[in-house]
Amino acid sequence: MIGMGESRKQVGVLGLGRMGAALAGALLEAGHDVVVWNRSPLKAGPLLDRGARLAATPEEAASAEVVISCLSTYDAQRPVLAAASPKVLVNLTSGTPAQAREVASWASAEGIEYVDGVIMAVPQGIGTPQSRILYGGSRAAFDAQREVLSVLGEPVFLGEDAGLPALHDLALLGIMWSTMAGYLHALALVGTEGVTPSTFTPMALSWLSAVSGFLPGIGEQVASGDYATDVSALDINAAGLGLLVETSRERGIGTSVPSAVKELFDRAVAAGHGSHAIASVIEEIR
Ligand SMILES: NC(=O)c1ccc[n+]([C@@H]2O[C@H](COP(=O)([O-])OP(=O)(O)OC[C@H]3O[C@@H](n4cnc5c(N)ncnc54)[C@H](OP(=O)(O)O)[C@@H]3O)[C@@H](O)[C@H]2O)c1
Incomplete structure (x- = not known):
């Protein structure tokens, strides 16, 4: 739960697959205000029962203070992000360093604060001490969102190059x-x-x-x-x-x-x- 001196945040979660649902669940558990979007809205059911709100479109979910995206691939994610156009984007979809850098350039051109991340955990580990997430991209945006990101797993910032998390992810998975x-x-x-x-x-x-x-x-x-x-x-x-x-x-x-x-x-x-x-x-x- 949100402790003394911590603030309740509005968090949008795009993608409610195995991982996206675990991320949204951990954020709800911590007491945040979570708005979710998924291509197949029925998957949101258990999260709605726990207090999440369902957005009809990616854009609606992206009105939150910070948006976490966790879709299967960058190809699947591209049109969703284009429709969403969030203020602050934390992208936890797995991809290559080149794909991460491409989204970082797009985000920069759109005036979106961008943090890329890779999840070194399985969905069941999210929100436990076994979960570690590696981040790169905007240091200022990472620092501003550190508290909310800490709910998901230990946050480790690798540097301002948005391609670094994917590079480390692939090396470690190898x-x-x-x-x-x-x-x-x-x-x-x-x-x-x-x-x-x-x-x-x-x-x-x-x-x-x-x-x-x-x-x-x-x-x-x-x-x-x-x-x-x-x-x-x-x-x-x-x-x-x-x-x-x-x-x-x-x-x-x-x-x-x-x-x-x-x-x-x-x-x-x-x-x-x-x-x-x-x-x-x-x-x-x-
Ligand atoms: N599961 C893990 O252990 C794990 C660990 C680390 C990192 N990750 C990464 O987390 C990401 C999500 O993994 P996952 O396990 O949650 O996968 P998943 O259970 O297969 O879920 C995939 C998600 O992507 C959505 N999606 C797929 N194609 C789409 C499209 N064309 N348009 C819109 N939405 C689309 C799905 O929507 P629908 O529900 O409508 O199909 C679903 O929300 C992947 O990049 C994965 O590599 C996963």
């Missing part, structure tokens, strides 16, 4: 997707010998925690360009990946996940990085 793909490959592999996910997962979790401990060192090597190692050279890791691909093939499962990494590591070895640390693979990626 870590998530490759980790999940590696985990699924591991489950398929151990599954060929009858090892169940419930047996294997605790081992995977403690291993992931050890692996995450390597990241700061890898980051430092990437920053310095000094790939010397007395721990583990790239060539033995590339050879290990060969064993994983071979064993996967023998067990009759797909090899797409380890083969993609092996191909990359092999190229880095061929380029002369065999005795360097794994961090040197970035030279091939670049």
